[in-house]
Amino acid sequence: MATIGPDDIDLGLDTFGDVTLDAAGERVSDADTIRNVVDQAVLADQVGLSFFGVGEHxxxxxxxxxxxxxxAAAAARTDSIHLxxxxTVLSSDDPVRVYERFATLDAVSRGRAEVILGRGSFIESFPLFGYDLRDYEALFDEKxxxxxxxxxxxxxxxxxSMRAPLTDANVFPKTENGLKAWVGVGGTPESVVRAARYGYGLMLAIIGGPAARFRPYVDLYHRSLDSFGRDQLPIGVHSPGHIAAxxxxxxxxxxxxxExxxxxxxxxxxxxxxxxxxxQHDVGPEGALYVGSPETVARKIATTVRTLGANRFDxxxxxGTLSHDKMMRSIELFGTEVQPLVRDLLG
Known part of the structure; x- marks a missing residue:
């Protein structure tokens, strides 16, 4: 595996649109939360980050x-950041509609759209859209x-077996340069092999324990790509974090x-x-939380990137209830201080 250098890593951000509390301790409305997320994407673009991801719940x-x-709202207010x-919980969605929506986003953003596909760790979408949880694995694999x-x-x-067949189905719109796609993996070998078999980038959701325990999955992914005759594809990491002074x-x-x-x-x-x-254990070296000062977070990210040979860290x-103003400061520090520190450490 090639050594990851300062020019080989992209840093990004993810949010699930957590509904927060305001200064008075009152729950922020869903509408204000969504508008805040768009503002967060704009700031992420301004501080030079590579990716902004939004979860589906x-x-x-x-x-x-x-x-x-x-x-799409963020695309209209940003210039460079990928979105x-x-x-995307593909198991409870329709692949044709998912493709159409992201191809449309790709046009609006001038080629900056990406899709990370997953089965979802939350199951509310299955009964909501009329799917049987007993088909959890089969739905994702087929779709x-x-x-x-x-x-x-x-x-x-x-x-x-899960939907009507297609015959010479031509789906629109077409993108200008193709659509970048990943599969989100929580840590099962079958999911890793599946991502390699279909030729998707591997996005590791590391939300517990040390990142090093995912190294066998990285090795399996590389071996699987080789066995399927595919070129090496990018590996990303998704983990929670927060930055302050x-x-x-x-x-x-x-x-x-x-909490x-x-x-x-x-x-x-x-x-x-x-x-x-x-x-306090989770924010330490053996935990999956990247919480601390810019220096602390940068060191932990650099270690993870080296350990896993990752090309992106989100x-x-x-x-939870972390306020919008604190998240905005965290984004600013992530782009202006953590990002250059990570590149220096990798150099």
């Missing part, structure tokens, strides 16, 4: 259920196969949001209550 903690519309999802053919932008003849300030600002989100999801999934001790900068 269908529950009250998150305001964004239609990422492409939010991204995509984190992730990913169809989407792969649509990416060729040639007429598609295809047949599966000092480690202590970043920890103090971020903790309440992480709120972990306890909300934990009640549904049987997790123990979150604690400050757990948080920090999920919104978590």
């Amino acid at each position: 269908h529950r009250h903690e998150f305001a964004i259920s239609s990422p492409e519309i939010v991204l 995509g999802t984190a992730v 990913l196969d169809l989407f792969s053919q649509l990416l060729t932008e040639r007429p598609v003849t295809w047949q599966g 000092t480690d202590q300030q970043a920890w103090d600002e971020a903790y309440a949001g992480f 709120s989100m972990n306890n909300t999801i934990g009640r549904e999934r049987g997790w123990p209550p979150y604690s400050r001790m757990r948080f 920090m999920k900068f919104s978590t």
